[in-house]
Amino acid sequence: MDSRPRYASHRVYLVPADLGELTGPAAGVVELPTRLDWSEQHIYDLSNQSHVVLMYERVIREASHLDDLRTYLNQETLVRIWPRLYLPVNARQAWETIFPELRRAA
Structure with missing residues (x-):
């Protein structure tokens, strides 16, 4: 088993x-x-919940400017789907430390 630290950590x-x-x-x-999002699926239909979850995961992981978060994420949507997001541990902890309401939602 590889014990080297991962990039996400x-x-x-x-x-x-x-x-x-x-x-x-x-x-x-x-x-x-x-x-x-450099994948083939970089267009998301927000009426499709699996698209919403995937898009939010990618934006949270890859945002390099706060404007990325402001432009592509929606507060109400984020709170609603937070428990379904598959995120690196450090990303989830960073968000839940600042916003305990997300931790409660999960």
């Missing part, structure tokens, strides 16, 4: 100061820029 994940900053779309179709 050392990466610093961005977290907004207030969930109210997350004013991204809650409906429609979203196309993520390549810096956030």
Whole structure:
């Protein structure tokens, strides 16, 4: 078994100061820029919950500017789907430390 530390365990994940900053779309179709999603599926239909979950996971993992979070994430949607997100431990801890309501939602 490989005991080397993984990238995700050392990466610093961005977290907004207030969930109210997350004013991204809650409906429609979203196309993520390549810096956030370089996969073939970079267009997300927000009426499809599996698309929403996947998009939020990618944005939280890959955001390099707070504006990425503000532009693509929506506060109400994030709180609703938080328990379903598969995130690196450090990312989840960073968000739940600042926003205990997410920890309670999970």
